[in-house]
Amino acid sequence: MSDLLLNLPEADQQQIWRQTQPFVIPHDRWNAYLNQLSVNALLPWLRQESPQTKIWTNAAALSSIWSLVNGTAFTLNGLRLVVIPTEAIDHDELRIPQEWVDLPSWAADYYLAVQVEPDEGWVKVWGYTTHHTLKTRGHFDADDRTYSLSEDDLISDLNILWLSRELELSEPTRAEVAPLPALSLEQANNLLDRLANPAIVPRLAVPFQLWGALLEHGGWRQQLSQRRQGFPAQTSVLQWLRTGVSALAQQIGWEQIELQPALAGARGSETSTPTPALSRRLAIAGQIYELRVIPHPENIWRFELGNTAPGGLVPGGFKLRLLTEDLQPFEGNEAIAQTAVEVIAIEVALEAGEGLVWETEPIAEGFDQEILRF
Secondary structure (H helix, E strand, O other), X not given: OOOEEEEOOXXXXXXXXXXXXXXXXXXXXXHHHXXXXXXXXXXXXXXXXXXXXXXXXXXXXXXXXXOOOOOEEEEEOOEXXXXXXXXXXXXOEEEEEOHHHHOOOOOOOEEEEEEEEOOOOEEEEEEEEEHHXXXXXXXXXXXXXXXXXXXXXXXXXXXXXXXXXXXXXXXXXOOOOOOOOOOOHHHHHHHHHHHOOOOOOHHHHOOHHHHXXXXXXXXXHHHHHHHHOOOOOOOOHHHHHHHOOOHHHHHHOEEEEEEOHHHOOHXXXXXXXXXXXXXXXXXXOOEEEEEEEEEEOOOEEEEEEEEOOOOOOEOOXXXXXXXXXXXXXOOOOEEXXXXXXXXXXXXXXXXXXXXXXXXXXXXXXXXXXOOEEO
């Protein structure tokens, strides 16, 4: 099979270049540009083969990834496929950053070899491999922390990829990946301070285990990306309620709403005035839910998850969970729907400046950990 060539319309290139304006570091901006070009070209093609194909995570998370590591992941039929775009003309090898191979939550089943040529207006897919092949036959370069595989070891016929999935062939796609140690909050803050310097290459500046643990935490990764770009520190949820939701939080999906007293929870029933709150819509298991963060007196905050459909319920078995900033559980941090209910909720007392991470089970579509600061 010859290489797959996908066109890049000039209008799309210009629009994508404008969208990369927030990246103030030139290298990061160019990396984001190449990755978005490859996404725009590959996603329609992938959906022809697998209509349910999606980008692995949300737009805000993509921006933080592209400012730190090259590559984009797609999900299709329960599998993950990673694309590492390059402008290299010679196709003698495929090089994959270590993060996409050795981070447990980032490792993929398949890796596409992709060349992007913006001036000529095309993206070329010239082969693929599996995680198992990279780990067992690839060469690891400790200097730039990449795995490489020669062209001879790549599969050039992309039809084999689709056929192997269709026939459910039993060859393993993934090799075992060692877990990473958990970072303490103090370790994370020290790393954020050190790696925020835009003059250094953060992915090579500290041992991989520390770097990988920081990168896997969506909230810390987002903080590092923002600090390296010179953006102001994250404002608190309380500040969002007073002066408006920040631009980054809006990009993620947060908005300010007003709840009538009957909807503000038991503690809010004492007042007759509307209660300002935060809301974010989540796609979970094919339906749309709303996550609400509602303030109450004495530094009490109420987290609610409800179905947005009229008369809709939260199914039995669904969970809403809160964790500390360094992902530790605490007493009363989880709400479980024992049967189908209107909402599940958690109330928690928080100190000024404290951070929390929320998550749901099943996992929300495009989920990436975020830190809500109070």
